[in-house]
Amino acid sequence: MLQHFEKYIKLSAPLKDELTKRVTLKTFKKGHLVHNADKVCTKSYFIQKGLMRLYSIKDGKEITAFFCAENEWVNSPNSFIQQQLDIYYIDTIEATECYCLNVGDLVYLFEHFPEMEQYARLSMGTNLAYYLERISSMHFTRATEKYQHFCKTYQDVHHRIPLGMVSSYLGITQETLSRIRAEK
Amino acid sequence: MLQHFEKYIKLSAPLKDELTKRVTLKTFKKGHLVHNADKVCTKSYFIQKGLMRLYSIKDGKEITAFFCAENEWVNSPNSFIQQQLDIYYIDTIEATECYCLNVGDLVYLFEHFPEMEQYARLSMGTNLAYYLERISSMHFTRATEKYQHFCKTYQDVHHRIPLGMVSSYLGITQETLSRIRAEK
DNA sequence: ATGATTTTTTGATCTAGGTCAAAAATCATT
DNA sequence: AATGATTTTTGACCTAGATCAAAAAATCAT
Numbered sequence: 001m002l003q004h005f006e007k008y009i010k011l012s013a014p015l016k017d018e019l020t021k022r023v024t025l026k027t028f029k030k031g032h033l034v035h036n037a038d039k040v041c042t043k044s045y046f047i048q049k050g051l052m053r054l055y056s057i058k059d060g061k062e063i064t065a066f067f068c069a070e071n072e073w074v075n076s077p078n079s080f081i082q083q084q085l086d087i088y089y090i091d092t093i094e095a096t097e098c099y100c101l102n103v104g105d106l107v108y109l110f111e112h113f114p115e116m117e118q119y120a121r122l123s124m125g126t127n128l129a130y131y132l133e134r135i136s137s138m139h140f141t142r143a144t145e146k147y148q149h150f151c152k153t154y155q156d157v158h159h160r161i162p163l164g165m166v167s168s169y170l171g172i173t174q175e176t177l178s179r180i181r182a183e184k
Numbered sequence: 185m186l187q188h189f190e191k192y193i194k195l196s197a198p199l200k201d202e203l204t205k206r207v208t209l210k211t212f213k214k215g216h217l218v219h220n221a222d223k224v225c226t227k228s229y230f231i232q233k234g235l236m237r238l239y240s241i242k243d244g245k246e247i248t249a250f251f252c253a254e255n256e257w258v259n260s261p262n263s264f265i266q267q268q269l270d271i272y273y274i275d276t277i278e279a280t281e282c283y284c285l286n287v288g289d290l291v292y293l294f295e296h297f298p299e300m301e302q303y304a305r306l307s308m309g310t311n312l313a314y315y316l317e318r319i320s321s322m323h324f325t326r327a328t329e330k331y332q333h334f335c336k337t338y339q340d341v342h343h344r345i346p347l348g349m350v351s352s353y354l355g356i357t358q359e360t361l362s363r364i365r366a367e368k
Numbered sequence: 369a370t371g372a373t374t375t376t377t378t379g380a381t382c383t384a385g386g387t388c389a390a391a392a393a394t395c396a397t398t
Numbered sequence: 399a400a401t402g403a404t405t406t407t408t409g410a411c412c413t414a415g416a417t418c419a420a421a422a423a424a425t426c427a428t
Binding site for chain 3: 399400401402403404405406407408409410411412413414415416417418419420421422423424425426427428
């Protein structure tokens with residue numbers, strides 16, 4: 001996790017200390033509901049090992065917004081940042097081990113370590129890039145293109161994700177996705 | 185523009201000064217290509233009056249990523265943040281008046297005013313929220329739903345945008361959009 | 369291991385929205 | 399105001415992918 005920070009800022013010893021002190025290691029088993037949309041999201045998770053997903057529910061159906069893999073932060077973005085309710089749930093696709101950080105602790109870090117603000121700005125920049133890429137990829141019209149793009153963006157993890165979740169991520173039906181996989 | 189900053193941070197007099205000093209007022213007429221994808225984006229525009237759009241070109245067709253209206257910053261996000269090439273173009277939908285800020289000046293501000301980092305973090309938070317909302321809205325399957333959602337999110341400006349741009353934003357054809365508008 | 373549950377595949381049919389084409393309306397320029 | 403260019407609308411037809419249904423395969427719990 002500290003390595004991830006160091007991609008963006010230089011970590012001073014005291015900041016490193018505070019970070020390690022304020023973070024707790026958690027383990028979830030497969031299929032665990034890590035965040036429920038009926039609560040405000042107060043925790044952010046840095047995935048050490050495993051796989052999670054952010055999804056919402058529409059007409060009783062799960063719609064996957066995106067998947068989160070190793071070395072990424074996961075939370076319900078609006079809920080966590082604005083400390084208000086939002087539509088997203090988070091669960092694990094596999095047994096997952098991650099570091100957990102509370103909003104409160106994060107706020108403390110922002111207040112005492114100005115370089116944390118910079119880290120936030122820079123890392124949000126890469127996130128923004130992902131989101132934009134996602135938006136642009138959703139303009140693909142053919143289901144095959146969508147699927148190919150998915151395989152490219154989730155290169156190392158796409159085979160670990162069940163078909164139903166992928167199809168809800170792509171906005172196509174399971175049947176169609178299954179047929180796409182069948183050919184070639 | 186200063187008001188916009190004050191939604192997120194308290195503006196000190198010297199920062200206010202530097203900001204107004206480093207920003208220049210520009211006027212573009214309708215249809216002006218403000219940013220070309222063949223260049224790295226070095227400027228960010230705060231729209232005072234008017235309407236712009238961010239779009240890319242695929243198979244010779246323009247695909248609108250989103251529209252930008254009064255009191256918003258526009259730039260080619262990745263290109264501007266990472267100072268590298270990206271696929272997006274920016275043009276004006278109407279005659280537009282805006283404040284222009286260079287990356288260089290922005291960097292200067294980040295270096296000399298720590299509260300600017302905070303502004304960036306917080307305002308990127310709201311942007312992230314918009315993006316996420318967009319991603320979620322792109323999961324609508326029926327064209328009618330998509331259009332209704334568009335009208336809601338661009339409540340005050342949606343009637344100022346030509347049909348072709350709206351359809352490319354929604355990922356449906358002009359013909360379909362025209363028919364949707366015709367009924368009721 | 370074994371039966372139960374869940375996930376994936378396969379098949380048959382249907383439909384929303386795409387494509388192509390041309391007319392009508394709106395806009396811009398002299 | 400007139401002309402040409404661009405945008406929007408309307409019509410006829412077609413296709414990719416949705417829906418419904420049921421079999422096959424994989425995964426899970428005891």
